[in-house]
Amino acid sequence: MAISDLQLPEGVQTHQLADSSVLASTLANDVAQRLRSAIEHKGHACVVLSGGRSPVPFLEQLAQQPLDWSKVTVSLADERWVPVEHEDSNAGLLARHLLQGAAAQATFFGLYQPAADLERAAQLTDAALAELPPIDVLVLGMGDDGHTASLFPGSPHLSEGLDPHSPRRCLPMLAPSVPHQRLSMTRALLASAAFTALSVQGPGKLAALRAALATDAQRMPIHAFLHDPLDIYWCP
Structure with a gap:
């Protein structure tokens, strides 16, 4: 099965790459060009x-792109509610794998806020995101359960997080099977991006995309984004 076999909505473009290395370099080049x-x-x-382990080769390729990084703001679609020094911090991941060399000149706009609880942290982040410049490029990933950013199936705030008209930019989210509470940009903010890429690898993610097309956003949140303009980068 190939990405071209999926019956995708109009407005969704696909890029089938040979392997993960080619995907990382192609996506980095396309993002830098935009x-x-x-x-x-x-x-x-x-x-x-987006954070996680899968984007690391892409992040390292992007850091090498010829770009005036002093004129770039970098942010995250979601974050674990942990300080940047924590090994699971997405901000820490970007510091190690992207914001090095010339790319260290970029302005980083993090989501983590220290607060008494997750709800208060999300409120602080929501207010801070009013100052985020318009998003030119968004790069999403997807879990096997169909989550994207930290919009997880079964999370208490999922409906609000998926509402394209929500006034919230950030919401507290819970991942059912992992320990850290999350902060996630909402679909309302994410969908404002001028260009959105979804990076997925392997037959398992292709099967998840097929399943997402056949269900709804509550069960597999990526479904909502598959009906917006989107470029999918996939390799076997």
Whole structure:
């Protein structure tokens, strides 16, 4: 089965790459090209990225792209509610694998906020995100359960997180099977991106995409994004 075998909605473009290395380099090149275009047209660019282990090769490739990083704001689609020093912090991941060398000149806009509880942290992050520049490029991932960012099936705030008209930019989210509480950008904010890429690898993720197309966003939240303009980058 190939990505081209899926019956995808109009507006969804697919890129089938040979392997994970080619996917990382192709996506990094395409993202950098769009950031350069944004800088050329308006003097600044904003990219929102996803954490986890899978994006590491892409992040390292992106860091090597010729780009005026001093004119780029980098943020995250979601974050575990842990300080940046914690080994599971997505901000820490970006610090290690992207914001090095020339890319260290970028402005980083983190989601983590110290607070008495997760709800208060999400409120602080929500207010802070009012200052985030318009998103030029968004790079999403997807779990086998169909979650994207930290919009998890079964999370108490999922309906609000998926509401395209929600006034919230950030919500507290819970991942059912992992220990850390999460902060996630809402679909309302994520869908404002000028260009959205979804990076997925392997037959398992392809099967998850097929399942997501056949169900609804409550069961597999990525379903909501498959009906927006989207470029899917996939390799076997």
